[in-house]
Amino acid sequence: MNAPGLNPLLAVDDLTIGFGGRPAVEGISFSLAEGETLGLVGESGSGKSATSLAVLRLLPPTARVAGGIRFAGAPLLQISEAEMRHHRGREIAMIFQEPMTALNPVMPVGEQIAEAVRAHHPELSRREVAARVVEAMREVALPEPERRMRDYPHQFSGGQRQRILIAMAIVNRPRLLIADEPTTALDVTVQAQILALLNRLRETHNLSMLFISHDLAVVSQVADRVAVMQRGRIVEQGAAAELFHNPQHEYTRRLLASAPTMTTDRRRPLATI
Ligand SMILES: Nc1ncnc2c1ncn2[C@@H]1O[C@H](COP(=O)(O)OP(=O)(O)OP(=O)(O)O)[C@@H](O)[C@H]1O
Ligand SMILES: [Mg+2]
Numbered sequence: 001m002n003a004p005g006l007n008p009l010l011a012v013d014d015l016t017i018g019f020g021g022r023p024a025v026e027g028i029s030f031s032l033a034e035g036e037t038l039g040l041v042g043e044s045g046s047g048k049s050a051t052s053l054a055v056l057r058l059l060p061p062t063a064r065v066a067g068g069i070r071f072a073g074a075p076l077l078q079i080s081e082a083e084m085r086h087h088r089g090r091e092i093a094m095i096f097q098e099p100m101t102a103l104n105p106v107m108p109v110g111e112q113i114a115e116a117v118r119a120h121h122p123e124l125s126r127r128e129v130a131a132r133v134v135e136a137m138r139e140v141a142l143p144e145p146e147r148r149m150r151d152y153p154h155q156f157s158g159g160q161r162q163r164i165l166i167a168m169a170i171v172n173r174p175r176l177l178i179a180d181e182p183t184t185a186l187d188v189t190v191q192a193q194i195l196a197l198l199n200r201l202r203e204t205h206n207l208s209m210l211f212i213s214h215d216l217a218v219v220s221q222v223a224d225r226v227a228v229m230q231r232g233r234i235v236e237q238g239a240a241a242e243l244f245h246n247p248q249h250e251y252t253r254r255l256l257a258s259a260p261t262m263t264t265d266r267r268r269p270l271a272t273i
Contacts (some may be wrong), residue, residue, distance in 0.1 A: 110149025
């Protein structure tokens with residue numbers, strides 16, 4: 001486990017995001033070291049996705065963003081859009097919250113992964129791009145990549161579609177992967193497989209990961225450290241095991257008590273907080 005070093009890969013400093021009215025995110029700060037996974041956990045509407053979209057500068061133009069975000073030293077909120085495009089999808093990759101809408105239903109999955117490669121490597125030949133697609137599909141343990149790259153999203157299971165999105169995210173060898181609720185839509189068995197896959201990928205590639213979930217039990221399986229968000233603020237932040245076994249903040253305790261675990265029935269409605 002990495003401690004947040006003097007030069008973190010990602011440093012979010014006093015970030016505030018407003019859409020009009022009460023800020024959706026209010027003065028949060030956290031950092032992420034190379035190879036480290038930070039879990040961002042909190043109930044629906046606490047500002048998790050808004051935070052991750054701010055890092056990628058993908059919030060709508062109406063959003064007011066204040067504070068600092070540094071990635072590998074670059075001030076992401078200040079650099080040009082051209083510089084941002086260099087980071088986005090290449091050095092910082094994201095798995096979005098809705099796996100069904102993230103894939104184009106009328107394009108073969110291999111073509112979609114290839115687009116991600118070509119966006120950042122226009123110099124590669126068709127053959128070289130195809131080789132990277134197959135390699136990425138193999139890395140996420142999709143069977144028979146040479147054949148299945150021609151198939152369409154609906155020809156895959158939900159878990160396999162999530163693997164395709166992960167392949168798309170890692171194909172350009174990012175340094176930071178932002179995963180927004182990557183397992184929420186999946187059943188418990190498949191969820192465990194995807195978590196194992198993410199853990200394996202971050203070890204092989206020394207990947208830093210910002211892992212977002214409303215489920216503290218899931219987060220504590222992948223994260224080195226966890227930040228707990230409530231209504232736009234970070235109320236508690238610490239080592240995952242420590243926070244899971246010895247939560248200090250009342251909200252974290254309630255989150256633990258209400259969250260489904262790998263063993264409870266996920267079809268039951270969540271207790272509200
Ligand atoms: N584009 C937007 N326009 C206006 N308000 C927004 C927008 N995006 C988010 N919000 C508001 O910001 C707050 C935080 O939303 P966000 O999507 O970050 O929550 P979340 O923690 O990701 O929730 P969930 O667990 O449901 O995904 C919410 O009150 C939401 O309504
Ligand atoms: Mg969200």
